[in-house]
Amino acid sequence: MNIYVIMVFQQLVASGTHLIAKTVTREVDPFVLTFIRGVISACALGIIFYFHEQKIKIKKEDRWLLIWLSLQFL
Numbered sequence: 001m002n003i004y005v006i007m008v009f010q011q012l013v014a015s016g017t018h019l020i021a022k023t024v025t026r027e028v029d030p031f032v033l034t035f036i037r038g039v040i041s042a043c044a045l046g047i048i049f050y051f052h053e054q055k056i057k058i059k060k061e062d063r064w065l066l067i068w069l070s071l072q073f074l
Contacts (some may be wrong), residue, residue, distance in 0.1 A: 042070070 024033065049056050058066060 038070075
């Protein structure tokens with residue numbers, strides 16, 4: 001794909017983000033918006049980790065610490 005097409009697409013997304021965010025913040029509670037953003041990010045990272053060639057190993061004793069750290073934004 002041509003680099004200029006990618007740059008134009010990125011610019012359109014970046015310029016539209018402010019307009020969408022301004023509208024959404026009027027309608028949705030900030031806590032709910034932050035929670036939804038965190039869930040979407042966690043799902044995206046989970047998909048990336050699942051399909052990553054080198055499997056990421058998390059020690060069993062570190063799982064609860066990881067869950068605790070992921071809930072710190074609440």
